[in-house]
Amino acid sequence: MTGRAREHDPAYRGTVRAFVEGDPLDQAGGPLDVRAVVAGIPPEAKDGFLFEEVPWDRFPEGVRVREVMGWLRSGEASAGSVLGTLIALCADDMRAAVAPAVPFLIRLGTGPESGHRAEVLTVVGEAARMRHQGVCSRADMLRFRGDDEWFFEVTGYPQNWSVRAARDAISADTDRLLSLLDDPDPAVRVAGAYVLAAASDRGQDILGALRSRLPAEQNPAVRAGLVLAIAQLARAHQDLGRAAWMRSCWSDPARPPEERVSAALGWMCLTDLAVPDELRDMVDALATDGTARLMAPLPWMRAIETAGESGLHRSLRGMLDPATADAEGFDDPWC
Structure with a gap:
């Protein structure tokens, strides 16, 4: 999204007002807190892939994520293209848009009938990690930053909240994910371990x-x-x-x-x-x-x-x- 397009995007403008011009703590637990949004997705919506139950439009690029998730589920677009879009948003520090997709991606990644399971699960693992995970010092290589430190995405949204929402979603589906450790596909076993390592609980x-x-x-x-x-x-x-x-x-x-x-x-x-x-x-x-x-x-x-x-x-x-x-x-x- 270009700078000009962002100026006219309601989700982006709302993020700026709430988190750049306002106090982020005022939004904790509210409709713009992606942690609360992801935690509030009903189990039947997750299992039934009821994307309409999720308020994607509250987060910059969320509508786009909703669209590509629909394509992924229906097979209307190649999995590589859809997953590339999601991983690019993570790479661009826009995980708030991707975090609500994590419960659905977990179900795609753990479903035996699904294709590209290792790639799907890798997106889950990246959504649950900040960009700093790429450093290679003893202090930071395997570190998850704490909730007492503020880090912000390019939109102004708190990166801590986006990552925590994804990590909490992983924890909620721990039992489903543990089965991946015995999967016949080695790539899926690796991706499963990578995802499980990010669980918050x-x-x-x-x-x-x-x-x-x-x-x-x-x-x-x-x-x-x-x-x-x-x-x-x-x-x-x-x-x-x-x-x-x-x-x-x-x-x-x-x-x-x-x-x-x-x-x-x-x-x-x-x-x-x-x-x-x-x-x-x-x-x-x-x-x-x-x-x-x-x-x-x-x-x-x-x-x-x-x-x-x-x-x-x-x-x-x-x-x-x-x-x-x-x-x-x-x-x-x-x-």
């Missing part, structure tokens, strides 16, 4: 399911994704005791390389202890180009990679040698 239930799945998982990339999901969920729910489990993983020579390397990343994100030489030596030996290629499809790695460096190697460099990461400057993970 039921952290211990999800952590237990991820841990239980790990010993049975035969696919190397999925194993790596499960470890990263465990680390991110543990950080979000302040289960910092998982750092000890991460250390036991990366220091265990009997575990597969991708599992040990992912656990090293998780351990560094869960603790601020000095990195031991043992970890550096393990990474030097196991974080090979082959391991980087194996882990490249994981959403956490895709958010960090650049044209010249894999996500794995860039994240390790940012954590093990922060001076070089700082020197490279800002790199937009969506480019």
